[in-house]
Amino acid sequence: MRNATSRILAGTLTGTLAGTLLVAASAAAQSDRSDWPDSFTVGTASQGGTYFVYGSGWANLIADELGVSGGGEVTGGPTQNMALVHSGDVALGLTTMGPAAEALAGESPLAPGMVMDNVCALFPMYETPFSITALEGSGIESISDIPDGARIGFGPAASTSDTYFPAMLETLGVNFDRRNGGWSDLGGQLQDGLIDVIAFAAGIPIPAVSQLEVQTDVNIIEFTEEEQQTVLENFPVSEFQIPASTYETLEEDARAVSMWNFTIAGCDLSEDFIYEVTKLSLENNDRMRDVHRSAATSIPENIKYNTVLPFHPGAVRWYEENGYEIPEDLKL
Template structure:
């Protein structure tokens, strides 16, 4: 009887110490986690909802999303401590590290840390079939929606029109609103960048016959030297029901990121929850099929958070030196 009592006390002591350890590890966690996404109609908004659900269910911290102007604004919001996690493409992330971010020029964002790779974002355009527009060259003199000013499309398409010598009246706004304006004839085309398939484009083709287009090989050759973080990409035929052929274009990878000030244990648990429940994320949006451990090094320059590094090393991933933050090598 005494022996059984001692065993019981020992088990209780171990359980108690484990609970205390877990409580201590969570002592610097926030009460809630806010994820900056993008405007309605784009992939970031849907994907971010999936991440929030995983965090709420598997990490145990209530998480929610905040609609933003997209990747560039998300960088500003995380850097200023106004949100906890942001979703961005590699282009704005590269410019933030260099102190060349449009929304905050001259400030180097050396405190941002990647959490996990998301998916590839191809640049693409859409126009109504009746307009006769089939390519970028056909947009000369037209009024084109390019998504929110702080989004990837809003940032790069305006630059690329100039680089390609195409004079376009660029309008900024939420992607969902702009595809509605296109269907109503208030815009001639919409150009954007988002994971496939873009919900707003899928909805557009149910409203009117639609043509989708990307970049020609000559346009890609002209642009790619100025965007070393972009890659050539093919949007497969059938991505949209009215897309009969493959579309060539440029694309950028997306990453979820946080501040270096995020708790290491929280970052670890978030990354772990994403990869251990990736199928749930895919159920939210098909683009999450690219949220894989094998794509961790698709990010080639943004250092990962120490909590993420710990998880990846446990999975046997040998990260390049550039992806290990300075605070882990000092």
């Protein structure tokens, strides 16, 4: 009986000790989160686009796994997201390297002269390729073939395409009449002869081009090596190859350029919070791909494509713990 009583008492004491340890661990975990935000918002873009799907899904993943209330918010896209994150109106966001460079230099069209230096990079998302399409019957087979005064559709006004592609073509010596509109609308205008060329900055395959291929013969125009190098030297873009498998028209890969998209955060956000966000995002690529298939390139090896924004200290900690080197000039 004495032995049985001893076992019961020991079990009670063990259970009590375990409960005490659990309470202590829970309290420690809560104290570790003392500087975490109570909630967060991810700045995305318009509904239906990749930014909205990616950003909202990413926000849900963070909220579910880290236990912090949050979600995606419709915004004007990369340029506005830089301003919203800088001001603290949203904690996290998505942007492209072009708008990021402009904002950091105080050249954002939303706030000229304001240096948006409270924005830090977290991790790479995916590339936005720049590509050019014309009807086969136009005789335009290269950028140098584009005639003076050609009517070129650059996508929606103030979009990444409309912001950068005209400047790229001007740098390459092309003179044109600028047109704007939705991609499907511009595809119809090209087919009807109302415009001569479409200059796209969008994920591939571009539905408007795929549709054109079904209805008529098109030329998908690649950059020459010299043209590509000129653009690389003058704009925040990277080398890109449009795989031949992307379109029926292509017989081999087409040389192009692309602009990388990165997730961003306020530089003043909790280092521990951003460390956990980065860890969750980069150690669960399968779940990120479930959010959007473009997340296949949301991997740490692609951090090299950010040469503009400093990385958040929380992100830097995760990269360095996992053997990835961050250049000193990209650390705060």
